[in-house]
Amino acid sequence: MENKTLGIIGGTGWLGRAIAEALLDRGFLRPEQLLISNRSGVSTFGAGVRLLADNQQLVDLSDIVVLSVRPEQFRELRINARGKRVISLMAGIPAAAISAATGADGVVRAMPNAAVEIGQSFTPWYSAVNLDERDRDWVQRLFECVGASDELPDEDGIDYLSALSGTGPAFPAMLQMALTNQAVAAGIPLAIAQRAAQGVVVGGGQMLANRDPRQMIESLMAYRGVTAAALQSMADQDIESIVGRAIQAGAEVARRGL
Ligand SMILES: NC(=O)c1ccc[n+]([C@@H]2O[C@H](COP(=O)([O-])OP(=O)(O)OC[C@H]3O[C@@H](n4cnc5c(N)ncnc54)[C@H](OP(=O)(O)O)[C@@H]3O)[C@@H](O)[C@H]2O)c1
Known part of the structure; x- marks a missing residue:
């Protein structure tokens, strides 16, 4: 070509x-x-x-x-x-x-x-x-x-990944919104909540560019402190199955056809 x-x-x-x-x-x-x-x-x-x-x-x-x-x-x-x-x-x-x-x-x-x-x-x-x-x-x-x-x-991988990587900034944007809204609900002023949430998603995302996320989580859990408590709460609520169901819902639309 x-x-x-x-x-x-x-x-x-x-x-x-x-x-x-x-x-x-x-x-x-x-x-x-x-x-x-x-x-x-x-x-x-x-x-x-x-x-x-x-x-x-x-x-x-x-x-x-x-x-x-x-x-x-x-x-x-x-x-x-x-x-x-x-x-x-x-x-x-x-x-x-x-x-x-x-x-x-x-x-x-x-x-x-x-x-x-x-x-x-x-x-x-x-x-x-x-x-x-x-x-x-x-x-x-x-x-x-x-x-x-x-x-x-195989082609089915395209339909599945349409709902994962094809969504681009969608999942981080949703996380950033949730972090902002929860901070505001907890009494943090909106502008500060927005900056704090953006720091997590954008700054944290950049750190992950060259690091292994599993090692990152393991080392943060090892502190047994504030971050570990928050991460443990997400794990107890089965964050992976929430993510899995979200991607499957999108993939089903791609597989059914638009
Ligand atoms: N955007 C994303 O994040 C994303 C991610 C993954 C996949 N995709 C896929 O990428 C494709 C394009 O998405 P997009 O977001 O780039 O859409 P878009 O911004 O709406 O662009 C569509 C383009 O098609 C042109 N167009 C529409 N009808 C046409 C026709 N009959 N003949 C010639 N040109 C025509 C439009 O220009 P005129 O209005 O001037 O005709 C415009 O340039 C979609 O099929 C989507 O599923 C998008």
Whole structure:
């Protein structure tokens, strides 16, 4: 897929634009290798990147087509991608449905998250067709332009991880809100509660970038103090099964289809 032309349908959206910008910034693609389509005709890309109003024209001019529209918008696309590789970023649309609707020869499903914006997405991907070593490496390097990436051996993993890593900042945001609300309920002024909760989620998250969370918990539990009491309370309430049920609820939606 080296030196190929990449077309992104929906390349001006949240995910599509961040990925496209990263591919250019990292030198993965030259501007003339990138095509974008949308309905509004509005784009922030500089000279060289072609913006098209006609999705079929984008498909015809591209070697590889990325689908970065919302799942419900996919049904309105009427494209014939016979002979092309398609990479779908859409949640809840199986590779077989994408092949059937577009005629694409090979479909790759990938599930980035909102952290593409800061180059820190984790992006699992799955190919419904056998890729040779060069093509596999190309897909992997493409998603490494926006963070870390791994190939998955089965498609169900994409649906499961849609509800885990695909949610990006959702779980930390919910934790931060809960910490803030509980502090306010305990009488801490709102602005201080917000700063304290942000310190836990953002500062704590950064510390975990290079540390093992199990070791971190074990060493904090070993103090047998304030932190240990709080963590023990969460463990007694089976925090893992709460998390597990939340992810399964999301994964069921992805598996059922959007
Ligand atoms: N955002 C996330 O955190 C996230 C995480 C994981 C997966 N995803 C998946 O990524 C996909 C894109 O999500 P997003 O958040 O980037 O959505 P978004 O910001 O709404 O972007 C959608 C893009 O598609 C374009 N579009 C819509 N209909 C079109 C059509 N018929 N032809 C051409 N372009 C069209 C829109 O531009 P116009 O309005 O100008 O047409 C826009 O550029 C979704 O399928 C979602 O499941 C998103």
